[in-house]
Amino acid sequence: MDHPRRNFLQKLVASAAVVPLLSPYRALAQADRASTGSHQGKTLRVALMGLGSYAARVAEAMQSCKRAKVAGLISGTPSKLQEWGTKFGVPEKNRYDYENFDRIKNDPDIDAVYIITPNALHRDQAIRVAKAGKHVICEKPMAVNAKEGQDMVDACADAGVKLLVGYRMHFEPKTLEVIRMRKAGDFGSISFFQGLCGFRIGDPDQWRLNKALAGGGSLMDIGIYAINGARYMVGEDPVWVTAQQTKTDPVKFKEGVDETIQFQLGFPSGAVASCLSTYQMNHLDRFFMTGEQGFAELQPATGYGPIEGRTHKGELTQPHAMHQTIQMDEMAGILLDGNTPVVPVDGEEGLKDLKIIDAIYAACGTGRKQELRLG
Structure with a gap:
């Protein structure tokens, strides 16, 4: 450097x-x-x-x-x-x-x-x-x-x-229980996912509001939770995305630093997702998914915990532990023993989210649906 x-x-x-x-x-x-x-x-x-x-x-x-x-x-x-x-x-x-x-x-x-x-x-x-x-x-x-x-x-x-x-959410117990239930067919065919992620950001001089360091705005920080969450909750990779950007404070959120983005994802099965990423609204940390036979809701869904959730079968009761403790122990198993996690955490997984982020920004800029090829 x-x-x-x-x-x-x-x-x-x-x-x-x-x-x-x-x-x-x-x-x-x-x-x-x-x-x-x-x-x-x-x-x-x-x-x-x-x-x-x-x-x-x-x-x-x-x-x-x-x-x-x-x-x-x-x-x-x-x-x-x-x-x-x-x-x-x-x-x-x-x-x-x-x-x-x-x-x-x-x-x-x-x-x-x-x-x-x-x-x-x-x-x-x-x-x-x-x-x-x-x-x-x-x-x-x-x-x-x-x-x-x-x-x-x-x-x-x-x-x-x-x-x-x-x-870290790939190892969180209540999240993994929803994934287990989805794989077991408890929700039936998945039709819809909603991911709401946001908060009012403070210090206007912090690096997260500097495009040269952050690469963008809310989407790069909090919105990625909805992108990644849509994928592991639905259990598929999306094939298209549309998106719209809203900016109410162009002084705080300068050119290239997004304040609020709504985006929609389409999946091969026909399931769709509607998501919100923002640095201008509080009380937004909720995942909701519904299928033909049931539903799952996590709220808060991605905060440091405890995560809270319920499904059509009742409350999720898995015990809370510090997310980063579980994450690092599980990553030790991956790196030292070759363990395979339930949800991938490798570079290819990270690359898929970056491809979606690129497409969301392109959709905001062009107003057109972007096809995704994540394989």
Whole structure:
């Protein structure tokens, strides 16, 4: 990374509010750890890249993991490397900055790097991690467009490492129960899905409202949950999309940064989806799906939890656990044991969502239906 971008990122990351590390998450983590007991098998040793608020949540959650641990840190802020290294027991030799992290190639204490930086940085950082011979875990969206996503998939394949995407909902118990019921035929033929995802975003100067770093606006941050959720709830990949964009505040949401997008998806079976992505409305976190024999509703559907839901058979009662704890333990099984998750979390899965995002933006720009070929 060149100096200007490194310095810019340092300022961005330094300005991000870090989740207090002596928080309820720590208490939950300790309770979870006490209840889960010991584990068998190798532990996945993960370096966290980008020490902002979400990385803090991941780091806290990993304290109760049975098969994954924080083993390295990568940041452009020396004070954070010191603070986090002390709190999470990461020795100084396993702390890196954005210029020297290629040296992880010779670090036997790190198996994988979890990239939790602004979207536009994912591609280059993932390629560097892959060239260093480490597995890549990347926050969603995997990149800012499908072309960059394909570059990441190719780089990891060329390096012989795996690429996973931080789809925490793919491991969430109530979500998996709805998927199990759908596969079992409990809902009959699926006809309709609705995904509502949004909130009123705050600080107008944050990187999520900077197209150069975010790649867009609400769709790249919160709308991807509806895109991905439509796919795993319906159980198919869409074949077309239409979309409409609304912008009420062009000062806050500048050119290329979407405020509100409505989009519709069509599936091979004939099922359809109607979704909303917004940075201008609160109380939007709901999935609803109906079929010829029943329905499922999750509300909240994608928040940090607990997820709540019901179907035509009654309330969903699966216990809540920290999503990132489950995610990282399951990803350890994928990377170390070759396990296959119920819903994929690999680079190809991330690439499909990027192709849909590209098509949604194209539909907003042209007003025309976009055909999708995700296979």
